[in-house]
Amino acid sequence: MKETNYKLLIKKIKKYKNIIILKHIRPDWDAQGSSMGLAYLIQENFPGKTIVVPGDRLDDNKDFLKSKISNDFIKSALVITVDTATKSRLDFDKYDIAVETFKIDHHVNIDPYAKNEIVKETAMACTEVITLWADAMKLKWNANAASNLYKGLVTDSGRFLFPNTSFKTFNAAKILLENGANLKAVHDSLFVSDLKRKQYANFAFSKLQLSKKGVGHITITKEDQKPWKYSYEEIKSALGTMSGIDEIKIWVLVIELDEEIKVSIRSRDFEIDKVANKYDGGGHKLASGCKLNTLSDISKLVKDLDAVITKGNK
Ligand SMILES: [Mn+2]
Known part of the structure:
Protein backbone atom coordinates (compact mmCIF):
# COMPACT_ATOMS: atom_id res chain seq x y z
CA MET A 1 0.00 0.00 0.00
CA PHE A 191 -26.69 -7.19 19.20
CA VAL A 192 -29.83 -6.77 21.27
CA SER A 193 -32.27 -8.92 19.39
CA ASP A 194 -36.04 -8.76 19.35
CA LEU A 195 -38.16 -11.82 20.07
CA LYS A 196 -39.01 -12.37 16.40
CA ARG A 197 -35.32 -12.52 15.51
CA LYS A 198 -34.72 -15.21 18.13
CA GLN A 199 -37.73 -17.13 16.85
CA TYR A 200 -36.39 -16.89 13.30
CA ALA A 201 -33.00 -18.19 14.52
CA ASN A 202 -34.77 -21.13 16.19
CA PHE A 203 -36.75 -21.85 13.03
CA ALA A 204 -33.63 -21.71 10.87
CA PHE A 205 -31.63 -23.89 13.25
CA SER A 206 -34.40 -26.48 13.28
CA LYS A 207 -33.66 -26.98 9.56
CA LEU A 208 -30.01 -27.88 10.20
CA GLN A 209 -28.72 -30.97 8.44
CA LEU A 210 -25.33 -32.29 9.50
CA SER A 211 -23.17 -34.67 7.47
CA LYS A 212 -21.16 -37.42 9.17
CA LYS A 213 -17.95 -35.51 8.46
CA GLY A 214 -19.25 -32.33 10.08
CA VAL A 215 -20.65 -30.14 7.30
CA GLY A 216 -23.77 -28.45 8.57
CA HIS A 217 -26.19 -26.78 6.22
CA ILE A 218 -29.42 -24.84 6.44
CA THR A 219 -31.53 -24.07 3.39
CA ILE A 220 -33.95 -21.14 3.53
CA THR A 221 -36.32 -21.45 0.59
CA LYS A 222 -38.48 -18.64 -0.77
CA GLU A 223 -41.45 -20.33 0.92
CA ASP A 224 -39.58 -20.33 4.27
CA GLN A 225 -38.96 -16.58 3.99
CA LYS A 226 -42.57 -15.50 3.41
CA PRO A 227 -43.92 -15.38 6.99
CA TRP A 228 -40.90 -13.46 8.33
CA LYS A 229 -40.95 -10.54 5.88
CA TYR A 230 -37.22 -10.08 6.39
CA SER A 231 -34.54 -8.38 4.30
CA TYR A 232 -31.76 -10.46 2.77
CA GLU A 233 -29.36 -9.46 5.56
CA GLU A 234 -31.88 -10.53 8.20
CA ILE A 235 -32.49 -13.86 6.46
CA LYS A 236 -28.72 -14.34 6.30
CA SER A 237 -28.44 -14.01 10.09
CA ALA A 238 -29.29 -17.75 10.18
CA LEU A 239 -25.67 -18.38 9.22
CA GLY A 240 -24.49 -17.41 12.69
CA THR A 241 -26.70 -20.00 14.39
CA MET A 242 -24.32 -22.72 13.18
CA SER A 243 -21.06 -21.16 14.38
CA GLY A 244 -19.26 -22.05 17.60
CA ILE A 245 -20.44 -25.67 17.63
CA ASP A 246 -17.74 -28.33 17.94
CA GLU A 247 -19.46 -30.92 15.74
CA ILE A 248 -20.04 -28.42 12.92
CA LYS A 249 -16.63 -28.06 11.22
CA ILE A 250 -17.92 -26.26 8.13
CA TRP A 251 -21.27 -24.53 7.93
CA VAL A 252 -23.31 -23.52 4.91
CA LEU A 253 -26.34 -21.31 4.52
CA VAL A 254 -28.30 -21.60 1.28
CA ILE A 255 -30.76 -18.80 0.51
CA GLU A 256 -33.15 -19.14 -2.42
CA LEU A 257 -33.81 -15.74 -4.01
CA ASP A 258 -35.91 -14.80 -7.05
CA GLU A 259 -32.96 -14.39 -9.35
CA GLU A 260 -30.37 -16.73 -7.84
CA ILE A 261 -29.46 -19.18 -5.06
CA LYS A 262 -26.88 -17.60 -2.77
CA VAL A 263 -24.60 -19.67 -0.56
CA SER A 264 -22.43 -18.61 2.38
CA ILE A 265 -19.75 -20.99 3.66
CA ARG A 266 -17.83 -20.63 6.93
CA SER A 267 -15.26 -22.72 8.78
CA ARG A 268 -13.07 -22.46 11.87
CA ASP A 269 -10.15 -24.49 10.48
CA PHE A 270 -10.69 -25.84 6.97
CA GLU A 271 -9.93 -23.89 3.81
CA ILE A 272 -13.16 -23.70 1.87
CA ASP A 273 -12.43 -20.99 -0.71
CA LYS A 274 -11.35 -23.46 -3.45
CA VAL A 275 -14.70 -25.22 -3.21
CA ALA A 276 -16.44 -21.83 -3.44
CA ASN A 277 -14.40 -21.10 -6.62
CA LYS A 278 -15.84 -24.27 -8.14
CA TYR A 279 -19.37 -22.93 -7.59
CA ASP A 280 -18.94 -19.48 -9.16
CA GLY A 281 -17.74 -17.80 -6.00
CA GLY A 282 -14.83 -17.21 -3.68
CA GLY A 283 -13.66 -14.99 -0.89
CA HIS A 284 -11.45 -15.79 2.06
CA LYS A 285 -9.98 -19.11 3.25
CA LEU A 286 -12.44 -19.45 6.14
CA ALA A 287 -15.33 -17.36 4.81
CA SER A 288 -16.57 -17.57 1.24
CA GLY A 289 -19.70 -17.21 -0.84
CA CYS A 290 -20.89 -18.89 -4.01
CA LYS A 291 -23.96 -19.67 -6.10
CA LEU A 292 -25.96 -22.75 -7.01
CA ASN A 293 -28.07 -23.34 -10.11
CA THR A 294 -30.65 -25.50 -8.38
CA LEU A 295 -31.39 -26.45 -4.78
CA SER A 296 -30.62 -30.08 -5.66
CA ASP A 297 -26.95 -29.11 -6.15
CA ILE A 298 -26.63 -28.73 -2.36
CA SER A 299 -25.76 -32.41 -1.91
CA LYS A 300 -22.89 -32.07 -4.42
CA LEU A 301 -21.58 -29.02 -2.55
CA VAL A 302 -21.80 -30.82 0.80
CA LYS A 303 -19.88 -33.79 -0.66
CA ASP A 304 -17.12 -31.46 -1.88
CA LEU A 305 -16.90 -29.88 1.58
CA ASP A 306 -16.90 -33.33 3.22
CA ALA A 307 -13.86 -34.08 1.05
CA VAL A 308 -12.09 -30.98 2.40
CA ILE A 309 -12.50 -32.34 5.94
CA THR A 310 -11.39 -35.84 4.89
CA LYS A 311 -8.25 -34.44 3.26
CA GLY A 312 -7.63 -32.30 6.30
CA ASN A 313 -6.95 -29.12 4.34
CA LYS A 314 -6.31 -26.89 7.29
MN1 LIG B 1 -16.00 -5.48 4.85
Missing part, protein backbone atom coordinates in the same frame (compact mmCIF):
# COMPACT_ATOMS: atom_id res chain seq x y z
CA LYS A 2 1.37 3.34 -1.02
CA GLU A 3 1.19 5.60 2.04
CA THR A 4 1.35 8.55 -0.37
CA ASN A 5 -2.24 7.78 -1.26
CA TYR A 6 -3.13 8.73 2.33
CA LYS A 7 -2.19 12.30 1.50
CA LEU A 8 -3.62 12.08 -1.98
CA LEU A 9 -7.06 11.31 -0.53
CA ILE A 10 -6.84 14.41 1.67
CA LYS A 11 -5.81 16.47 -1.36
CA LYS A 12 -8.77 15.21 -3.39
CA ILE A 13 -11.22 15.86 -0.56
CA LYS A 14 -9.92 19.42 -0.25
CA LYS A 15 -10.22 19.96 -3.99
CA TYR A 16 -13.84 18.88 -4.50
CA LYS A 17 -16.87 20.64 -3.03
CA ASN A 18 -19.18 17.75 -3.88
CA ILE A 19 -18.44 14.31 -2.51
CA ILE A 20 -20.34 11.06 -3.14
CA ILE A 21 -19.56 8.01 -1.02
CA LEU A 22 -20.66 4.68 -2.50
CA LYS A 23 -20.94 1.27 -0.89
CA HIS A 24 -21.97 -2.19 -2.07
CA ILE A 25 -25.45 -3.50 -2.72
CA ARG A 26 -27.13 -5.28 0.18
CA PRO A 27 -24.92 -3.31 2.59
CA ASP A 28 -23.57 -4.82 5.78
CA TRP A 29 -22.37 -2.81 8.75
CA ASP A 30 -18.85 -2.53 7.36
CA ALA A 31 -20.19 -0.95 4.18
CA GLN A 32 -22.60 1.39 5.94
CA GLY A 33 -20.23 2.14 8.84
CA SER A 34 -17.43 2.96 6.38
CA SER A 35 -19.57 5.27 4.26
CA MET A 36 -21.23 7.09 7.15
CA GLY A 37 -18.09 7.21 9.28
CA LEU A 38 -16.13 8.72 6.39
CA ALA A 39 -18.94 11.20 5.67
CA TYR A 40 -18.98 12.40 9.32
CA LEU A 41 -15.17 12.69 9.28
CA ILE A 42 -15.18 14.80 6.12
CA GLN A 43 -18.01 16.98 7.47
CA GLU A 44 -16.04 17.57 10.70
CA ASN A 45 -12.70 18.34 9.08
CA PHE A 46 -13.62 19.99 5.80
CA PRO A 47 -16.68 22.18 6.37
CA GLY A 48 -18.74 23.45 3.46
CA LYS A 49 -18.78 20.22 1.43
CA THR A 50 -21.94 18.68 0.02
CA ILE A 51 -21.63 15.02 0.97
CA VAL A 52 -24.02 12.39 -0.37
CA VAL A 53 -24.24 8.72 0.63
CA PRO A 54 -26.75 7.04 -1.73
CA GLY A 55 -28.14 3.52 -1.68
CA ASP A 56 -29.81 1.25 0.85
CA ARG A 57 -29.45 1.74 4.61
CA LEU A 58 -29.59 -0.78 7.44
CA ASP A 59 -31.27 1.68 9.81
CA ASP A 60 -33.35 4.84 9.60
CA ASN A 61 -30.41 7.25 9.62
CA LYS A 62 -31.27 9.87 6.97
CA ASP A 63 -28.00 11.84 7.07
CA PHE A 64 -26.27 12.52 3.74
CA LEU A 65 -29.24 11.27 1.70
CA LYS A 66 -30.26 13.19 -1.43
CA SER A 67 -33.43 12.39 -3.32
CA LYS A 68 -32.04 13.16 -6.77
CA ILE A 69 -28.41 13.17 -7.82
CA SER A 70 -27.98 14.89 -11.18
CA ASN A 71 -25.41 13.85 -13.78
CA ASP A 72 -23.76 17.26 -13.39
CA PHE A 73 -23.40 16.68 -9.66
CA ILE A 74 -21.79 13.29 -10.23
CA LYS A 75 -19.38 14.66 -12.84
CA SER A 76 -18.39 17.50 -10.52
CA ALA A 77 -17.85 15.25 -7.51
CA LEU A 78 -15.14 13.23 -5.88
CA VAL A 79 -16.63 9.71 -5.85
CA ILE A 80 -15.25 7.53 -3.06
CA THR A 81 -16.21 3.84 -2.89
CA VAL A 82 -15.93 1.83 0.32
CA ASP A 83 -15.89 -1.92 1.09
CA THR A 84 -16.67 -2.84 -2.54
CA ALA A 85 -14.25 -5.15 -4.37
CA THR A 86 -15.85 -5.04 -7.79
CA LYS A 87 -17.54 -2.27 -9.75
CA SER A 88 -20.59 -4.43 -10.48
CA ARG A 89 -21.36 -4.63 -6.71
CA LEU A 90 -21.66 -0.86 -6.28
CA ASP A 91 -25.08 0.31 -5.11
CA PHE A 92 -25.16 3.05 -7.77
CA ASP A 93 -25.96 2.79 -11.46
CA LYS A 94 -24.13 5.90 -12.67
CA TYR A 95 -20.60 5.17 -11.46
CA ASP A 96 -19.33 5.20 -15.05
CA ILE A 97 -19.99 8.90 -15.55
CA ALA A 98 -17.91 9.80 -12.49
CA VAL A 99 -14.66 11.56 -13.34
CA GLU A 100 -12.69 11.56 -10.08
CA THR A 101 -12.88 8.18 -8.35
CA PHE A 102 -11.17 6.76 -5.25
CA LYS A 103 -11.53 3.21 -3.90
CA ILE A 104 -11.06 2.38 -0.20
CA ASP A 105 -11.27 -1.33 0.53
CA HIS A 106 -9.95 -4.42 2.30
CA HIS A 107 -10.97 -7.16 -0.17
CA VAL A 108 -8.63 -8.91 -2.57
CA ASN A 109 -8.16 -6.29 -5.27
CA ILE A 110 -9.35 -8.27 -8.29
CA ASP A 111 -10.97 -5.21 -9.90
CA PRO A 112 -9.01 -1.96 -9.42
CA TYR A 113 -11.86 0.06 -10.95
CA ALA A 114 -11.06 3.50 -9.50
CA LYS A 115 -8.53 6.12 -10.58
CA ASN A 116 -6.88 6.06 -7.15
CA GLU A 117 -7.12 3.69 -4.23
CA ILE A 118 -6.22 2.77 -0.69
CA VAL A 119 -6.65 -1.00 -0.49
CA LYS A 120 -5.33 -2.99 2.46
CA GLU A 121 -6.12 -6.63 1.89
CA THR A 122 -4.97 -7.64 5.36
CA ALA A 123 -7.31 -5.23 7.17
CA MET A 124 -10.11 -6.83 9.16
CA ALA A 125 -12.67 -4.29 7.97
CA CYS A 126 -12.87 -1.40 5.56
CA THR A 127 -13.60 0.77 8.60
CA GLU A 128 -10.15 -0.25 9.90
CA VAL A 129 -8.56 1.16 6.73
CA ILE A 130 -10.45 4.44 7.17
CA THR A 131 -9.66 4.60 10.90
CA LEU A 132 -5.91 4.17 10.37
CA TRP A 133 -5.97 6.73 7.55
CA ALA A 134 -7.82 9.31 9.68
CA ASP A 135 -5.47 8.68 12.59
CA ALA A 136 -2.34 9.00 10.45
CA MET A 137 -3.70 12.21 8.90
CA LYS A 138 -4.49 13.54 12.40
CA LEU A 139 -8.09 14.34 11.51
CA LYS A 140 -10.49 15.67 14.13
CA TRP A 141 -12.93 13.04 15.37
CA ASN A 142 -16.52 13.14 16.49
CA ALA A 143 -18.64 10.47 18.18
CA ASN A 144 -20.75 9.80 15.08
CA ALA A 145 -17.71 9.07 12.94
CA ALA A 146 -16.08 6.87 15.59
CA SER A 147 -19.25 4.92 16.40
CA ASN A 148 -20.04 4.23 12.74
CA LEU A 149 -16.52 3.03 12.02
CA TYR A 150 -16.56 0.87 15.14
CA LYS A 151 -19.74 -0.85 13.87
CA GLY A 152 -17.86 -2.16 10.83
CA LEU A 153 -14.95 -3.31 12.93
CA VAL A 154 -16.98 -5.24 15.49
CA THR A 155 -19.19 -6.94 12.88
CA ASP A 156 -16.55 -7.79 10.24
CA SER A 157 -14.41 -9.34 13.01
CA GLY A 158 -17.30 -11.38 14.40
CA ARG A 159 -17.08 -9.41 17.65
CA PHE A 160 -13.27 -9.86 17.58
CA LEU A 161 -13.65 -13.66 17.54
CA PHE A 162 -12.65 -14.43 13.93
CA PRO A 163 -9.24 -16.12 13.76
CA ASN A 164 -7.64 -13.32 11.73
CA THR A 165 -8.36 -10.78 14.49
CA SER A 166 -4.99 -9.23 15.29
CA PHE A 167 -3.35 -6.49 17.30
CA LYS A 168 -4.10 -4.20 14.35
CA THR A 169 -7.82 -4.81 14.78
CA PHE A 170 -7.56 -3.88 18.44
CA ASN A 171 -5.41 -0.90 17.58
CA ALA A 172 -8.18 0.41 15.33
CA ALA A 173 -10.70 -0.28 18.12
CA LYS A 174 -8.48 1.62 20.56
CA ILE A 175 -8.34 4.66 18.27
CA LEU A 176 -12.13 4.64 17.87
CA LEU A 177 -12.81 4.27 21.59
CA GLU A 178 -10.36 7.04 22.41
CA ASN A 179 -12.21 9.27 20.01
CA GLY A 180 -15.78 8.91 21.16
CA ALA A 181 -17.19 5.60 19.85
CA ASN A 182 -20.10 4.76 22.12
CA LEU A 183 -19.48 1.09 22.85
CA LYS A 184 -22.73 0.39 24.69
CA ALA A 185 -24.95 2.21 22.22
CA VAL A 186 -23.29 0.46 19.27
CA HIS A 187 -23.45 -2.99 20.89
CA ASP A 188 -27.08 -2.49 21.94
CA SER A 189 -28.06 -1.37 18.44
CA LEU A 190 -26.29 -4.30 16.80
Whole structure:
Protein backbone atom coordinates (compact mmCIF):
# COMPACT_ATOMS: atom_id res chain seq x y z
CA MET A 1 0.00 0.00 0.00
CA LYS A 2 1.37 3.34 -1.02
CA GLU A 3 1.19 5.60 2.04
CA THR A 4 1.35 8.55 -0.37
CA ASN A 5 -2.24 7.78 -1.26
CA TYR A 6 -3.13 8.73 2.33
CA LYS A 7 -2.19 12.30 1.50
CA LEU A 8 -3.62 12.08 -1.98
CA LEU A 9 -7.06 11.31 -0.53
CA ILE A 10 -6.84 14.41 1.67
CA LYS A 11 -5.81 16.47 -1.36
CA LYS A 12 -8.77 15.21 -3.39
CA ILE A 13 -11.22 15.86 -0.56
CA LYS A 14 -9.92 19.42 -0.25
CA LYS A 15 -10.22 19.96 -3.99
CA TYR A 16 -13.84 18.88 -4.50
CA LYS A 17 -16.87 20.64 -3.03
CA ASN A 18 -19.18 17.75 -3.88
CA ILE A 19 -18.44 14.31 -2.51
CA ILE A 20 -20.34 11.06 -3.14
CA ILE A 21 -19.56 8.01 -1.02
CA LEU A 22 -20.66 4.68 -2.50
CA LYS A 23 -20.94 1.27 -0.89
CA HIS A 24 -21.97 -2.19 -2.07
CA ILE A 25 -25.45 -3.50 -2.72
CA ARG A 26 -27.13 -5.28 0.18
CA PRO A 27 -24.92 -3.31 2.59
CA ASP A 28 -23.57 -4.82 5.78
CA TRP A 29 -22.37 -2.81 8.75
CA ASP A 30 -18.85 -2.53 7.36
CA ALA A 31 -20.19 -0.95 4.18
CA GLN A 32 -22.60 1.39 5.94
CA GLY A 33 -20.23 2.14 8.84
CA SER A 34 -17.43 2.96 6.38
CA SER A 35 -19.57 5.27 4.26
CA MET A 36 -21.23 7.09 7.15
CA GLY A 37 -18.09 7.21 9.28
CA LEU A 38 -16.13 8.72 6.39
CA ALA A 39 -18.94 11.20 5.67
CA TYR A 40 -18.98 12.40 9.32
CA LEU A 41 -15.17 12.69 9.28
CA ILE A 42 -15.18 14.80 6.12
CA GLN A 43 -18.01 16.98 7.47
CA GLU A 44 -16.04 17.57 10.70
CA ASN A 45 -12.70 18.34 9.08
CA PHE A 46 -13.62 19.99 5.80
CA PRO A 47 -16.68 22.18 6.37
CA GLY A 48 -18.74 23.45 3.46
CA LYS A 49 -18.78 20.22 1.43
CA THR A 50 -21.94 18.68 0.02
CA ILE A 51 -21.63 15.02 0.97
CA VAL A 52 -24.02 12.39 -0.37
CA VAL A 53 -24.24 8.72 0.63
CA PRO A 54 -26.75 7.04 -1.73
CA GLY A 55 -28.14 3.52 -1.68
CA ASP A 56 -29.81 1.25 0.85
CA ARG A 57 -29.45 1.74 4.61
CA LEU A 58 -29.59 -0.78 7.44
CA ASP A 59 -31.27 1.68 9.81
CA ASP A 60 -33.35 4.84 9.60
CA ASN A 61 -30.41 7.25 9.62
CA LYS A 62 -31.27 9.87 6.97
CA ASP A 63 -28.00 11.84 7.07
CA PHE A 64 -26.27 12.52 3.74
CA LEU A 65 -29.24 11.27 1.70
CA LYS A 66 -30.26 13.19 -1.43
CA SER A 67 -33.43 12.39 -3.32
CA LYS A 68 -32.04 13.16 -6.77
CA ILE A 69 -28.41 13.17 -7.82
CA SER A 70 -27.98 14.89 -11.18
CA ASN A 71 -25.41 13.85 -13.78
CA ASP A 72 -23.76 17.26 -13.39
CA PHE A 73 -23.40 16.68 -9.66
CA ILE A 74 -21.79 13.29 -10.23
CA LYS A 75 -19.38 14.66 -12.84
CA SER A 76 -18.39 17.50 -10.52
CA ALA A 77 -17.85 15.25 -7.51
CA LEU A 78 -15.14 13.23 -5.88
CA VAL A 79 -16.63 9.71 -5.85
CA ILE A 80 -15.25 7.53 -3.06
CA THR A 81 -16.21 3.84 -2.89
CA VAL A 82 -15.93 1.83 0.32
CA ASP A 83 -15.89 -1.92 1.09
CA THR A 84 -16.67 -2.84 -2.54
CA ALA A 85 -14.25 -5.15 -4.37
CA THR A 86 -15.85 -5.04 -7.79
CA LYS A 87 -17.54 -2.27 -9.75
CA SER A 88 -20.59 -4.43 -10.48
CA ARG A 89 -21.36 -4.63 -6.71
CA LEU A 90 -21.66 -0.86 -6.28
CA ASP A 91 -25.08 0.31 -5.11
CA PHE A 92 -25.16 3.05 -7.77
CA ASP A 93 -25.96 2.79 -11.46
CA LYS A 94 -24.13 5.90 -12.67
CA TYR A 95 -20.60 5.17 -11.46
CA ASP A 96 -19.33 5.20 -15.05
CA ILE A 97 -19.99 8.90 -15.55
CA ALA A 98 -17.91 9.80 -12.49
CA VAL A 99 -14.66 11.56 -13.34
CA GLU A 100 -12.69 11.56 -10.08
CA THR A 101 -12.88 8.18 -8.35
CA PHE A 102 -11.17 6.76 -5.25
CA LYS A 103 -11.53 3.21 -3.90
CA ILE A 104 -11.06 2.38 -0.20
CA ASP A 105 -11.27 -1.33 0.53
CA HIS A 106 -9.95 -4.42 2.30
CA HIS A 107 -10.97 -7.16 -0.17
CA VAL A 108 -8.63 -8.91 -2.57
CA ASN A 109 -8.16 -6.29 -5.27
CA ILE A 110 -9.35 -8.27 -8.29
CA ASP A 111 -10.97 -5.21 -9.90
CA PRO A 112 -9.01 -1.96 -9.42
CA TYR A 113 -11.86 0.06 -10.95
CA ALA A 114 -11.06 3.50 -9.50
CA LYS A 115 -8.53 6.12 -10.58
CA ASN A 116 -6.88 6.06 -7.15
CA GLU A 117 -7.12 3.69 -4.23
CA ILE A 118 -6.22 2.77 -0.69
CA VAL A 119 -6.65 -1.00 -0.49
CA LYS A 120 -5.33 -2.99 2.46
CA GLU A 121 -6.12 -6.63 1.89
CA THR A 122 -4.97 -7.64 5.36
CA ALA A 123 -7.31 -5.23 7.17
CA MET A 124 -10.11 -6.83 9.16
CA ALA A 125 -12.67 -4.29 7.97
CA CYS A 126 -12.87 -1.40 5.56
CA THR A 127 -13.60 0.77 8.60
CA GLU A 128 -10.15 -0.25 9.90
CA VAL A 129 -8.56 1.16 6.73
CA ILE A 130 -10.45 4.44 7.17
CA THR A 131 -9.66 4.60 10.90
CA LEU A 132 -5.91 4.17 10.37
CA TRP A 133 -5.97 6.73 7.55
CA ALA A 134 -7.82 9.31 9.68
CA ASP A 135 -5.47 8.68 12.59
CA ALA A 136 -2.34 9.00 10.45
CA MET A 137 -3.70 12.21 8.90
CA LYS A 138 -4.49 13.54 12.40
CA LEU A 139 -8.09 14.34 11.51
CA LYS A 140 -10.49 15.67 14.13
CA TRP A 141 -12.93 13.04 15.37
CA ASN A 142 -16.52 13.14 16.49
CA ALA A 143 -18.64 10.47 18.18
CA ASN A 144 -20.75 9.80 15.08
CA ALA A 145 -17.71 9.07 12.94
CA ALA A 146 -16.08 6.87 15.59
CA SER A 147 -19.25 4.92 16.40
CA ASN A 148 -20.04 4.23 12.74
CA LEU A 149 -16.52 3.03 12.02
CA TYR A 150 -16.56 0.87 15.14
CA LYS A 151 -19.74 -0.85 13.87
CA GLY A 152 -17.86 -2.16 10.83
CA LEU A 153 -14.95 -3.31 12.93
CA VAL A 154 -16.98 -5.24 15.49
CA THR A 155 -19.19 -6.94 12.88
CA ASP A 156 -16.55 -7.79 10.24
CA SER A 157 -14.41 -9.34 13.01
CA GLY A 158 -17.30 -11.38 14.40
CA ARG A 159 -17.08 -9.41 17.65
CA PHE A 160 -13.27 -9.86 17.58
CA LEU A 161 -13.65 -13.66 17.54
CA PHE A 162 -12.65 -14.43 13.93
CA PRO A 163 -9.24 -16.12 13.76
CA ASN A 164 -7.64 -13.32 11.73
CA THR A 165 -8.36 -10.78 14.49
CA SER A 166 -4.99 -9.23 15.29
CA PHE A 167 -3.35 -6.49 17.30
CA LYS A 168 -4.10 -4.20 14.35
CA THR A 169 -7.82 -4.81 14.78
CA PHE A 170 -7.56 -3.88 18.44
CA ASN A 171 -5.41 -0.90 17.58
CA ALA A 172 -8.18 0.41 15.33
CA ALA A 173 -10.70 -0.28 18.12
CA LYS A 174 -8.48 1.62 20.56
CA ILE A 175 -8.34 4.66 18.27
CA LEU A 176 -12.13 4.64 17.87
CA LEU A 177 -12.81 4.27 21.59
CA GLU A 178 -10.36 7.04 22.41
CA ASN A 179 -12.21 9.27 20.01
CA GLY A 180 -15.78 8.91 21.16
CA ALA A 181 -17.19 5.60 19.85
CA ASN A 182 -20.10 4.76 22.12
CA LEU A 183 -19.48 1.09 22.85
CA LYS A 184 -22.73 0.39 24.69
CA ALA A 185 -24.95 2.21 22.22
CA VAL A 186 -23.29 0.46 19.27
CA HIS A 187 -23.45 -2.99 20.89
CA ASP A 188 -27.08 -2.49 21.94
CA SER A 189 -28.06 -1.37 18.44
CA LEU A 190 -26.29 -4.30 16.80
CA PHE A 191 -26.69 -7.19 19.20
CA VAL A 192 -29.83 -6.77 21.27
CA SER A 193 -32.27 -8.92 19.39
CA ASP A 194 -36.04 -8.76 19.35
CA LEU A 195 -38.16 -11.82 20.07
CA LYS A 196 -39.01 -12.37 16.40
CA ARG A 197 -35.32 -12.52 15.51
CA LYS A 198 -34.72 -15.21 18.13
CA GLN A 199 -37.73 -17.13 16.85
CA TYR A 200 -36.39 -16.89 13.30
CA ALA A 201 -33.00 -18.19 14.52
CA ASN A 202 -34.77 -21.13 16.19
CA PHE A 203 -36.75 -21.85 13.03
CA ALA A 204 -33.63 -21.71 10.87
CA PHE A 205 -31.63 -23.89 13.25
CA SER A 206 -34.40 -26.48 13.28
CA LYS A 207 -33.66 -26.98 9.56
CA LEU A 208 -30.01 -27.88 10.20
CA GLN A 209 -28.72 -30.97 8.44
CA LEU A 210 -25.33 -32.29 9.50
CA SER A 211 -23.17 -34.67 7.47
CA LYS A 212 -21.16 -37.42 9.17
CA LYS A 213 -17.95 -35.51 8.46
CA GLY A 214 -19.25 -32.33 10.08
CA VAL A 215 -20.65 -30.14 7.30
CA GLY A 216 -23.77 -28.45 8.57
CA HIS A 217 -26.19 -26.78 6.22
CA ILE A 218 -29.42 -24.84 6.44
CA THR A 219 -31.53 -24.07 3.39
CA ILE A 220 -33.95 -21.14 3.53
CA THR A 221 -36.32 -21.45 0.59
CA LYS A 222 -38.48 -18.64 -0.77
CA GLU A 223 -41.45 -20.33 0.92
CA ASP A 224 -39.58 -20.33 4.27
CA GLN A 225 -38.96 -16.58 3.99
CA LYS A 226 -42.57 -15.50 3.41
CA PRO A 227 -43.92 -15.38 6.99
CA TRP A 228 -40.90 -13.46 8.33
CA LYS A 229 -40.95 -10.54 5.88
CA TYR A 230 -37.22 -10.08 6.39
CA SER A 231 -34.54 -8.38 4.30
CA TYR A 232 -31.76 -10.46 2.77
CA GLU A 233 -29.36 -9.46 5.56
CA GLU A 234 -31.88 -10.53 8.20
CA ILE A 235 -32.49 -13.86 6.46
CA LYS A 236 -28.72 -14.34 6.30
CA SER A 237 -28.44 -14.01 10.09
CA ALA A 238 -29.29 -17.75 10.18
CA LEU A 239 -25.67 -18.38 9.22
CA GLY A 240 -24.49 -17.41 12.69
CA THR A 241 -26.70 -20.00 14.39
CA MET A 242 -24.32 -22.72 13.18
CA SER A 243 -21.06 -21.16 14.38
CA GLY A 244 -19.26 -22.05 17.60
CA ILE A 245 -20.44 -25.67 17.63
CA ASP A 246 -17.74 -28.33 17.94
CA GLU A 247 -19.46 -30.92 15.74
CA ILE A 248 -20.04 -28.42 12.92
CA LYS A 249 -16.63 -28.06 11.22
CA ILE A 250 -17.92 -26.26 8.13
CA TRP A 251 -21.27 -24.53 7.93
CA VAL A 252 -23.31 -23.52 4.91
CA LEU A 253 -26.34 -21.31 4.52
CA VAL A 254 -28.30 -21.60 1.28
CA ILE A 255 -30.76 -18.80 0.51
CA GLU A 256 -33.15 -19.14 -2.42
CA LEU A 257 -33.81 -15.74 -4.01
CA ASP A 258 -35.91 -14.80 -7.05
CA GLU A 259 -32.96 -14.39 -9.35
CA GLU A 260 -30.37 -16.73 -7.84
CA ILE A 261 -29.46 -19.18 -5.06
CA LYS A 262 -26.88 -17.60 -2.77
CA VAL A 263 -24.60 -19.67 -0.56
CA SER A 264 -22.43 -18.61 2.38
CA ILE A 265 -19.75 -20.99 3.66
CA ARG A 266 -17.83 -20.63 6.93
CA SER A 267 -15.26 -22.72 8.78
CA ARG A 268 -13.07 -22.46 11.87
CA ASP A 269 -10.15 -24.49 10.48
CA PHE A 270 -10.69 -25.84 6.97
CA GLU A 271 -9.93 -23.89 3.81
CA ILE A 272 -13.16 -23.70 1.87
CA ASP A 273 -12.43 -20.99 -0.71
CA LYS A 274 -11.35 -23.46 -3.45
CA VAL A 275 -14.70 -25.22 -3.21
CA ALA A 276 -16.44 -21.83 -3.44
CA ASN A 277 -14.40 -21.10 -6.62
CA LYS A 278 -15.84 -24.27 -8.14
CA TYR A 279 -19.37 -22.93 -7.59
CA ASP A 280 -18.94 -19.48 -9.16
CA GLY A 281 -17.74 -17.80 -6.00
CA GLY A 282 -14.83 -17.21 -3.68
CA GLY A 283 -13.66 -14.99 -0.89
CA HIS A 284 -11.45 -15.79 2.06
CA LYS A 285 -9.98 -19.11 3.25
CA LEU A 286 -12.44 -19.45 6.14
CA ALA A 287 -15.33 -17.36 4.81
CA SER A 288 -16.57 -17.57 1.24
CA GLY A 289 -19.70 -17.21 -0.84
CA CYS A 290 -20.89 -18.89 -4.01
CA LYS A 291 -23.96 -19.67 -6.10
CA LEU A 292 -25.96 -22.75 -7.01
CA ASN A 293 -28.07 -23.34 -10.11
CA THR A 294 -30.65 -25.50 -8.38
CA LEU A 295 -31.39 -26.45 -4.78
CA SER A 296 -30.62 -30.08 -5.66
CA ASP A 297 -26.95 -29.11 -6.15
CA ILE A 298 -26.63 -28.73 -2.36
CA SER A 299 -25.76 -32.41 -1.91
CA LYS A 300 -22.89 -32.07 -4.42
CA LEU A 301 -21.58 -29.02 -2.55
CA VAL A 302 -21.80 -30.82 0.80
CA LYS A 303 -19.88 -33.79 -0.66
CA ASP A 304 -17.12 -31.46 -1.88
CA LEU A 305 -16.90 -29.88 1.58
CA ASP A 306 -16.90 -33.33 3.22
CA ALA A 307 -13.86 -34.08 1.05
CA VAL A 308 -12.09 -30.98 2.40
CA ILE A 309 -12.50 -32.34 5.94
CA THR A 310 -11.39 -35.84 4.89
CA LYS A 311 -8.25 -34.44 3.26
CA GLY A 312 -7.63 -32.30 6.30
CA ASN A 313 -6.95 -29.12 4.34
CA LYS A 314 -6.31 -26.89 7.29
MN1 LIG B 1 -16.00 -5.48 4.85
